Amino acid sequence: MIIAAIVTQHAEEAAxxxxxxxxxxxxPHYALKDLAKLDGRVEAHVDGLRVAGEPGWELCKAALGNEEAGEVFAASVMAFESGIESRIQAILEAVEKTPELSKGLISAFGWMPFQQAAPHAQRLLVAELPLQRLVGLAAYAVHRQDPGAALKDALSSTDPELRARALKxxxxxxxxxxxxxxKAEFAAEDLACRYWAGWSGALLGEPAAIPVLQRLAERGHTKREQACAMALRRMSIDQAQAWLKSLANSPKALRLAMQAAGVIGDPANIPWxxxxxxxxxxxxxxxxxxxxxxGxxxxxxxLDTDKPESFEAGPTENPEDENVDMDPDEDLPWPNPQLIEKWWFTHRVQFTNGTRYLCGQPMTIESLNQVLRTGKQRQRTTAAxxxxxxxxxxxxxxxxxxGFRQQALLK
Incomplete structure (x- = not known):
């Protein structure tokens, strides 16, 4: 017997x-084991919807009206796993109406095993609408599977969003x-295309991508932190340190400079x-x-301390405060400078200036693979x-x- 209240809870909790x-x-505080545990909870509620069958789908379909990506994720898993055309069309119509919800649909494709997602993704790759082709391309990409000629076609698309996703x-x-x-997109008018061209170019070893990413970082692109990090990773230590010094001399770029010090990984920057x-x-x-x-x-x-009493970050209870941005460092500990300085005085002999470190080890294939297995999410992304x-x-x-799929791949 299907109990409506329980099925409703599955739908709400999955989203x-x-x-x-x-x-x-x-x-910064999630390790792979934490992510896998959370994903296990997601899967348990998704499975509850599967077991519920048609009533589960109807609840998911009704929730599409909320226009939230989490609801689209849950409904998309139900629709595409079933292969029922009316369900699939309901998802595609919701995403076409509100394109930013496509992230929930793409995530659903990533959640399914590739063998199950592939036929649907292949169909979308040849769809008439650019947004559907983008979703199909992204479905292949999140599984790190080659979409074939569709990737080349998308790279020359006149639709900038599809082209940007292809570059990524x-x-x-x-x-x-x-x-x-x-390289042909390094001067693209569309900033998303320019960014992803630079990001992928740097990832694949193209030196000309470095100044592209530098300019985007210095001019305040929405992905300035990622642009800065990718540029630094392709610079020599001397080049990176020179740019770090330039960033640190600009009050508006001080936060970026401190993040840069972590990306470079040179212990020479620790006293600063x-x-x-x-x-x-x-x-x-x-x-x-x-x-x-x-590390x-x-x-x-x-080596941490309490939050300073006078410090406020993110939204306050003051109705006249126009700052509604969340605290970007909310999940980071407050460092105790005095204790950290003592620790560094004792342990600095273990580190060599001019060498790039991540999590306490010089960056090598072996050490980076270790971080990929045991580090926190931001550290793991860097290692990858x-x-x-x-x-x-x-x-x-x-x-x-x-997380459960990552764990299987990293065994």
Missing amino acids: FLWLLRSNATRQ AAGELGKTTFIPAM LIQQMANPAMARVAGESFTYIT IDLAYDD IELAMRQPGTPLFNCSAP
């Missing part, structure tokens, strides 16, 4: 937990043969990072970069990119894939 896991893939996919899939197509920890606005991001280099967990190793750069032509490991 809500998907939103949590979507955010968790980019958060070419990098994710390690398609070095498409570097000329990326410790100094910055005295500034409440910058303390936690400086602490994260310290952790990137040394020290500030909270676990008792560094590994792809050292192994040209290989797909980028997807640190946002379902």
Whole structure:
């Protein structure tokens, strides 16, 4: 017997937990085991909807009216796993009406095994609407599977969103043969195309991508942090340190500079990072970069402290406060500069200036693979990119894939 209240709970929880896991893939305190545990909860509720059958689908379909990506994710899994055409059309119509909901549909394709997703993705690759082709292309890309001629076609599309996704996919899939197509977009009028051309170009080893990404970072592109990081990874230590110094001299770019120190991984920057920890606005991001280099967990190793009483970040209860942005460092510990300085005085002999470190180890294939297995999500994403750069032509490991699938791949 189907109990409506329980099925409703499955639908609501599947959507809500998907939103949590979507955010968790980019958060500093989630390890792979944590993501896999959360994904297990998502799957349990999705499975409850499967068991419910038609009543489960009807609840998911009704929830599409909320126009939220989590609801689209749950409904999309139900629709495309069933293969029922009316269900599939309901999803496609909802996404076409509100294109930003496509992220929920793409995530659903990533949730399904590729063998199950592939026939639907292939059909979308040849659809008339550019948005549907984009979804089909993304479905292949999140599984790191080659979509064939559809990728080349999308790279020359007149639709900028489809072209941007194709540029990203070419990098994710390690398609070095498409570097000329990326270079052709380095001066694209569409900033998303320019960014993904630069990002993929840098990932695949194209030196001309570096200044493209630098300019995007310095001019405040919405992905300025990612652009900065990718450019730094392709620079020599001397080049990277020179750019870091330039960023640090600009008050508007100080946060970017501290993140850059963690990306570069040179322990020569640690004394400066410790100094910055005295500034409440910058303390936690400086602490994260310290952790990137040394591998020290500030909270676990008792090198953290309480939040300063006078510090406020993100929205306040004041109705006249126009700042509605969430605190970007909410999940980072507050570093204790005095304790960290003592730790560094004792342990600095273990580190060599001019060498790039991640999580306390010089960056090598072996150490990066270890971080991919045991690091936190942001660290794992860094390790995956560094590994792809050292192994040209290989797909980028997807640190946002379902945790249980990642664990199986990393055994």
